[in-house]
Amino acid sequence: MPLVDMPLDQLLTYLGRNPKPxxxxxxxxxxxxxxxxxxxxxxxxxxxxxxxxxxxxELRFHGTRGGxxxxxxxxxxxxxNCPVLLRFHGYSASSGDWSNQxxxxxxxxxxxxxxxxxxxxxxxxxxxxxxxxxxxxIVRGLDGPPEQMYFRNVFLDTAQxxxxxxxxxxxxxxxxxxTGGSQGGGLALACAALAPIKMCAAVxxxxxxxxxxxxxxxxxxxxxxxxxxxxxxDPRHEREDELFTKLGYIDNQHLxxxxxxxxxxxxxxxxxxxxxxxYFAAYNKIKGPKKHVLYPDFGHEGLPxxxxxxxxxxQGL
Numbered sequence: 001m002p003l004v005d006m007p008l009d010q011l012l013t014y015l016g017r018n019p020k021p022x023x024x025x026x027x028x029x030x031x032x033x034x035x036x037x038x039x040x041x042x043x044x045x046x047x048x049x050x051x052x053x054x055x056x057x058e059l060r061f062h063g064t065r066g067g068x069x070x071x072x073x074x075x076x077x078x079x080x081n082c083p084v085l086l087r088f089h090g091y092s093a094s095s096g097d098w099s100n101q102x103x104x105x106x107x108x109x110x111x112x113x114x115x116x117x118x119x120x121x122x123x124x125x126x127x128x129x130x131x132x133x134x135x136x137x138i139v140r141g142l143d144g145p146p147e148q149m150y151f152r153n154v155f156l157d158t159a160q161x162x163x164x165x166x167x168x169x170x171x172x173x174x175x176x177x178x179t180g181g182s183q184g185g186g187l188a189l190a191c192a193a194l195a196p197i198k199m200c201a202a203v204x205x206x207x208x209x210x211x212x213x214x215x216x217x218x219x220x221x222x223x224x225x226x227x228x229x230x231x232x233x234d235p236r237h238e239r240e241d242e243l244f245t246k247l248g249y250i251d252n253q254h255l256x257x258x259x260x261x262x263x264x265x266x267x268x269x270x271x272x273x274x275x276x277x278x279y280f281a282a283y284n285k286i287k288g289p290k291k292h293v294l295y296p297d298f299g300h301e302g303l304p305x306x307x308x309x310x311x312x313x314x315q316g317l
């Protein structure tokens with residue numbers, strides 16, 4: 001078959017190219033301590049949606065470094081001890097329509113779908129960044145201290161969402177799942193690493209193994225801002241090691257060993273936007289139960305039957 005990446009046998013053993021900062025574990029332990037000291041100041045506002053079996057709410061809370069985070073929250077009407085599914089969207093998008101959450105509520109799940117700060121939905125990034133902010137969230141904050149990096153704080157938003165929803169009376173906090181595609185897949189993995197997530201389903205996850213993407217000449221589309229940053233601020237790559245090491249703080253392959261829950265990975269082997277090797281670098285470092293479902297002839301696009309596979313997977317919640 002045609003290949004845009006490694007053969008499958010190599011994907012299953014590949015352990016990544018992007019360097020891991022020497023203080024990576026301390027960095028994330030300190031980040032979680034900062035999150036623990038960040039008061040969510042949560043509010044729930046009812047939303048009128050025609051659904052006899054569900055109640056809908058606009059959920060707002062505070063994240064680290066001035067984040068004001070919005071999520072759609074839907075719960076089954078009159079039920080207790082519900083499993084809860086945290087849903088994350090693709091790059092630049094939003095949590096989508098309310099009706100997209102209702103199928104899970106009809107099944108008995110509480111559902112929280114988060115908008116990423118400063119993207120296409122209702123969340124706002126109130127932080128201050130050193131360096132350029134013209135283009136792209138991967139490199140936002142890259143010229144400042146790593147604690148300032150945009151995705152460091154969005155990763156923490158996913159954990160704050162889990163923390164907030166776990167306190168709801170109707171939720172069984174021991175049965176939490178996370179899912180999403182592309183950026184949402186990367187955030188689902190990050191959430192599973194930073195919060196007590198029992199099951200995680202990630203579809204061609206973004207935010208993995210940046211140096212591998214660069215070396216494949218695929219720093220375009222979703223990863224275009226990496227090329228822009230080098231061309232504008234380090235055209236001779238004199239800081240290459242420094243910059244890729246700093247990106248390592250927000251690389252899911254380095255967070256993956258923290259994941260304790262079960263993971264389902266789905267992807268297309270012809271994906272040139274989030275190439276399979278980038279996210280297999282993370283998958284191969286997951287120590288807990290895991291399985292993958294692959295589509296040899298598909299790229300970064302709808303994967304036939306994948307929604308049904310994910311639906312059945314979360315039966316385990």
